[in-house]
Amino acid sequence: MLNIVLFGPPGAGKGTQSQKLIEKYQLVHLSTGDILRSQIAEGTELGLEAKKLMDQGLLVPDEVVIGMIRSKIDANSNSAGFIFDGFPRTAGQAEALDKLLAEKNTAITMMLALEVEDDELIMRILKRGKESGREDDQNETIIMNRIKEYNKKTAPLKDYYSAQNKFYAVEGIGSIDEIFNVLCSVIEEHGINA
Ligand code: AMP
Numbered sequence: 158m159l160n161i162v163l164f165g166p167p168g169a170g171k172g173t174q175s176q177k178l179i180e181k182y183q184l185v186h187l188s189t190g191d192i193l194r195s196q197i198a199e200g201t202e203l204g205l206e207a208k209k210l211m212d213q214g215l216l217v218p219d220e221v222v223i224g225m226i227r228s229k230i231d232a233n234s235n236s237a238g239f240i241f242d243g244f245p246r247t248a249g250q251a252e253a254l255d256k257l258l259a260e261k262n263t264a265i266t267m268m269l270a271l272e273v274e275d276d277e278l279i280m281r282i283l284k285r286g287k288e289s290g291r292e293d294d295q296n297e298t299i300i301m302n303r304i305k306e307y308n309k310k311t312a313p314l315k316d317y318y319s320a321q322n323k324f325y326a327v328e329g330i331g332s333i334d335e336i337f338n339v340l341c342s343v344i345e346e347h348g349i350n351a
Pocket of ligand 1: 167189190191210211216217218219222242243244245246250303
């Protein structure tokens, strides 16, 4: 299996690049943010609880997102692989993911990190908020909280995957296709026949 963690702060382009990567490599896209937003839209209890935290730009508890990922992995165990987008976001989530994949006799192939400066991120997220109506993309204080949560809890995962020789950084500035081509060349050099 080709199992990719697409990593980077909010607004780095993970969702956009995931869409292109799943098409090219026939992977299943698992975005915990998308799953949580669909739970909110359905009005489930989990969604309502998660919304309180998401509205403040804070992470939802590890056990909630790990449970969601576990059921999606179980439901798609015959796929060619997964793109994890917005997950894992903490050390606890990364350890749980390694265990879940080991139970399926597979593992993370690589972490691909999209690197973008904070000023550019804020500009992109505000633009996305205007276009989509997504609430946590429209308020600069919430956006700053999300970037702070990322720097405090998620950025350290770079070391977790570096220690396994699985970390690759890519500049997240340029056209969508330029960035996509760089991601594909890293996957083809280090991932597909690894
Ligand atoms: P995203 O769409 O990935 O930017 O996620 C939107 C919000 O959903 C985040 O600000 C968090 O509140 C929550 N969220 C998404 N994925 C996770 C995760 N892996 N762990 C904790 N919270 C998450």
